[in-house]
Every structure is written in C-alpha cells, then in structure tokens.
Amino acid sequence: MKxxxxxxxxxxxxxxLFFLPIRGLTTDSPLEAVRSTTNQVVLVLRAPENQGPHLRxxxxxxxxxxxxxxxxxREVARRTLGVYWRDRTEEQREEFITIFTELVEKSYGETxxxxxxxxxxxxxxxxxxxxxxxxxxxxSTRIFVPSQKKYFSIDYRLHxxxxxxxxxxxxxxxxxxxxxxxTQFYRIxxxxxxxxxxxxxxxxxxxxxxxxxxx
Amino acid sequence: xxxxxxxxxxxxxxxxxxxxxxxxxxxxxxxxxxxVAPQPVADPFEPFNQAMLSFNLKLDEYVLHPVxxxxxxxxxxxxxxGVGRFFYNINTAPRLGNKLLQMKLGxxxxxxxxxxxxxxxGGLGFFxxxxxxxxxxxxxxxxxxxxxxxxxxxxxxxxxxxxxxSTVRDAVGFSVDGxxxxxxxxxxxxxEIIAARGGWVMGSAVNFRSLNPELFENVDxxxxxxxxxxxxxxxxxxxxxxxxAIAGE
Numbered sequence: 001m002k003x004x005x006x007x008x009x010x011x012x013x014x015x016x017l018f019f020l021p022i023r024g025l026t027t028d029s030p031l032e033a034v035r036s037t038t039n040q041v042v043l044v045l046r047a048p049e050n051q052g053p054h055l056r057x058x059x060x061x062x063x064x065x066x067x068x069x070x071x072x073x074r075e076v077a078r079r080t081l082g083v084y085w086r087d088r089t090e091e092q093r094e095e096f097i098t099i100f101t102e103l104v105e106k107s108y109g110e111t112x113x114x115x116x117x118x119x120x121x122x123x124x125x126x127x128x129x130x131x132x133x134x135x136x137x138x139x140s141t142r143i144f145v146p147s148q149k150k151y152f153s154i155d156y157r158l159h160x161x162x163x164x165x166x167x168x169x170x171x172x173x174x175x176x177x178x179x180x181x182x183t184q185f186y187r188i189x190x191x192x193x194x195x196x197x198x199x200x201x202x203x204x205x206x207x208x209x210x211x212x213x214x215x
Numbered sequence: 216x217x218x219x220x221x222x223x224x225x226x227x228x229x230x231x232x233x234x235x236x237x238x239x240x241x242x243x244x245x246x247x248x249x250x251v252a253p254q255p256v257a258d259p260f261e262p263f264n265q266a267m268l269s270f271n272l273k274l275d276e277y278v279l280h281p282v283x284x285x286x287x288x289x290x291x292x293x294x295x296x297g298v299g300r301f302f303y304n305i306n307t308a309p310r311l312g313n314k315l316l317q318m319k320l321g322x323x324x325x326x327x328x329x330x331x332x333x334x335x336x337g338g339l340g341f342f343x344x345x346x347x348x349x350x351x352x353x354x355x356x357x358x359x360x361x362x363x364x365x366x367x368x369x370x371x372x373x374x375x376x377x378x379x380x381s382t383v384r385d386a387v388g389f390s391v392d393g394x395x396x397x398x399x400x401x402x403x404x405x406x407e408i409i410a411a412r413g414g415w416v417m418g419s420a421v422n423f424r425s426l427n428p429e430l431f432e433n434v435d436x437x438x439x440x441x442x443x444x445x446x447x448x449x450x451x452x453x454x455x456x457x458x459x460a461i462a463g464e
Contacts, residue, residue, distance in 0.1 A: 103439075107436050107437055108437070111436065148296075173452065174451055174452050174454075174455035174456075175447075175448050175451045175452060176451060179447060179451065180444055180447045180448060180451070181439075183443045183444070183446065183447035184438060184439050184440035184443035184444050184447070185439070185440075186443075187440050187442070187443040188439065188440055188443075197439075200439055200440075201439060204439055208436065211436075
C-alpha cells in the first residue's frame with residue numbers, strides 16, 4: 001500500500017539512467033559493459049583529487065563525459081514521447097532530445113553526486129545476469145546496502161546500434177524510468193498539447209537552475 | 216534467492232509455453248511495447264486523488280517528517296530498526312492468512328515459523344533471528360495480491376488519505392488485511408484502547424518515516440507531472456509485486 005521511497009528510487013533511476021550506463025565497446029557483453037563503466041565512474045568519484053563539495057561540478061562533468069557518448073538519448077526521448085514522437089517534425093524531435101536530456105542531467109546530476117558522497121563507500125554493486133535476445137538485452141544488477149541488509153534492483157535495457165550496446169531504459173526497483181516519464185508526458189499532452197509539455201520542461205529547467213537539490 | 220527462483224520459474228515457464236523472450240518482454244512492457252501507448256489507467260477519481268496527494272504531502276511536510284526527525288534524534292538507528300522489526304512481526308497474521316489464501320503453503324509455514332522464532336528468542340520481534348540464524352527471510356503478502364491471484368482486476372486508481380497510492384482492489388485488500396489483525400478482536404473496545412491503537416499506528420508510521428528520512432526529498436525535482444509520476448511508480452511496483460506473488464511460493 002505504501003509507495004516505497006519513490007523519490008529515492010527515482011534518484012537511483014536517474015543516476016543509473018545517465019551516470020552508470022555502459023561503455024559501448026563492441027567486444028563487451030552488455031553485462032561486462034555495465035560493470036566496467038560502473039567501475040570507471042566509481043574510480044572518478046573516489047579519486048583523492050576529486051574530493052570535497054567544491055569539486056562537485058568537476059566530478060559531475062567527468063562522470064558525464066564517461067557516459068554521454070555511449071548513451072542513446074534519442075532512443076530514450078523517442079520512447080518517452082511514445083506515440084507522440086511520430087507526429088513531431090525532425091526539428092521538434094531534436095529540440096525535445098536537447099531539453100529532455102538537459103532536464104534529466106540537471107535534475108539528477110547534483111543529487112546523484114550528493115548521494116554518492118554519502119553512500120558510495122557503504123554499498124556493493126552486484127551484477128546478476130544478462131539476457132540477450134537479438135538486438136535487445138537486459139542486464140540485472142543490484143545495489144546492496146550492508147548496514148541495512150537491503151538490496152535495490154537496477155535493470156538496464158539495451159539495444160544494439162552499429163555493433164554497440166546502448167542503454168535506452170533503466171528499471172529501478174521495478175519502475176521503468178522511460179514508462180514513468182512517458183506516463184507523465186502523456187498526461188500533460190492529453191490534457192493540453194505537446195507545446196505545453198515543452199513549455200513545462202523549459203520552466204522546470206529554469207526552476208532547477210535556481211533551486212539547488214536538497215540532498 | 217527468492218528473486219532468482221522467481222526468475223528461473225519465469226524463464227522456465229517462458230520456454231515451456233513456447234513464448235519467445237521478445238514476446239514475454241513485450242507482455243511486461245519492455246522493448247516491444249515501448250512505442251505503444253501505455254494501457255490507459257482508469258482514473259475517474261482524479262480530482263479526489265489530486266486532493267489526497269496534496270494532503271498527504273502536506274501532512275508529511277508539517278507533521279510526520281518533523282515528528283519523525285525529533286524521534287530519530289532521540290532514538291538511535293539500531294533501536295529504530297528494531298522497532299520497525301517489532302511492528303513487522305506483530306503484523307504477521309495478515310501475511311500468514313494471505314499466504315494460505317494464495318495456497319502458498321511453504322510461504323505460510325515460513326511466516327508462522329518466523330513469528331514463533333522472532334516473538335520468542337527474537338525478543339518480541341525486535342531482532343530478526345529467524346533470518347539471521349535460520350535463513351527464513353521476510354516476505355510480503357496482502358489481500359490485494361490475493362484478489363489479483365483470483366482474477367480481480369485493480370479497478371480505478373485511488374489515493375487514500377494517510378496511506379497513499381492504491382487502487383480500489385488494493386484499498387479493499389488493505390481493509391481486509393486490517394480486519395485480519397487479531398488485536399482488533401482480542402482487545403476490548405474501550406476508548407483508551409482505541410486511542411492507544413491509534414497511537415500504535417502513528418508510532419509505526421513515525422518509525423517508518425524516521426528510517427526513510429529522504430522519502431519525499433526532491434520529490435518535485437524528479438518529475439514534470441508529480442501526480443503521474445507517483446501514480447505510475449505505484450502501479451509499476453504493484454504489478455511486479457503481484458506477478459512475483461503469483462509466481463512465488
């Protein structure tokens with residue numbers, strides 16, 4: 001009946017969606033790619049020269065650089081917009097990808113870094129299995145918090161593009177981030193219009209620039 | 216371990232039924248279904264739900280969170296975790312009853328064993344020795360699941376005051392789970408007892424909130440449409456809990 005820690009899960013999802021995805025090497029299996037990129041991100045976050053709140057922006061930038069070229073932002077945007085993607089011009093699609101990506105990075109980047117600062121040394125990453133089906137794959141991982149004896153599941157959904165495995169969705173504690181965003185976007189478009197959705201995303205971006213994350 | 220078992224059962228079932236993995240995944244809303252509009256959620260109570268969501272968030276902001284913060288300041292984490300386990304243990308009856316109704320006899324046996332062990336050598340449930348010493352892990356079962364297993368659909372989405380997101384089916388289930396609580400019948404109905412039981416429920420909520428201090432932090436930050444985000448988050452998790460309950464033991 002209770003909603004189990006939705007904001008926390010959304011945080012996890014966001015950070016997973018944009019900060020812990022794969023290194024898109026053709027030789028890596030999806031699971032190995034997830035594991036190696038997670039390790040790279042952890043190394044950056046733990047580097048002695050990167051410690052301290054005053055270096056937050058630098059850390060976020062470095063982590064983004066590890067991940068950004070390897071994440072299929074267009075596919076995420078396409079799936080979150082669902083049936084409304086078809087009706088958009090190419091110009092509108094590019095605008096949507098830009099705004100949505102910026103929104104997710106802004107909303108999760110700072111929060112992720114603050115959460116990592118608090119919890120990174122207290123958790124273990126477990127890589128359970130991968131399921132490959134043609135051009136699609138799913139990698140099941142968990143984060144174990146020994147102090148609470150709790151596991152949080154994070155499943156990555158990937159597809160193969162030009163021999164590279166790229167993530168298009170992250171499912172955190174059984175919540176697909178793409179579906180969650182899509183539900184929100186469908187509600188907004190259904191009640192008003194696509195233009196209103198874009199206006200709301202832009203307003204959100206402005207709001208976030210002026211409001212720091214709480215944790 | 217349980218998740219792995221469920222996964223193995225699911226995968227075996229997929230092969231036995233002759234489905235391809237793509238079909239199986241499409242059924243649970245993965246790759247194949249992403250371009251399709253999600254199933255429209257029946258939401259005839261949206262105005263009420265919106266009001267209840269706002270009410271619950273305000274209640275948390277102005278009452279529950281401050282009280283839980285004060286409580287957390289005076290009681291150490293370990294003790295609060297123990298209190299959480301105590302409340303969990305005392306609520307065994309609905310879980311046990313639902314395991315039986317779902318014909319999960321193994322699960323019912325584990326719930327019973329956990330209750331006996333934790334109530335005795337676990338100090339009334341403050342310590343989960345059933346898990347740490349005997350490997351009997353905690354599990355979940357509720358009457359909403361039971362109804363789902365017998366084919367009852369969720370019905371419209373419903374946000375309950377104090378208790379949060381639900382559906383009509385799960386709200387009915389929630390009431391039945393409450394009715395399965397033996398204390399409802401064992402204790403006399405004096406006003407003092409009723410008040411004490413109200414305090415008990417509040418105590419459970421405050422303890423839970425103190426163990427989850429970041430529950431609603433940044434709640435607005437991660438959503439463009441908060442109502443939709445909460446609704447979908449609840450429904451996705453609930454779907455999985457029900458799938459697991461049907462597949463599990």
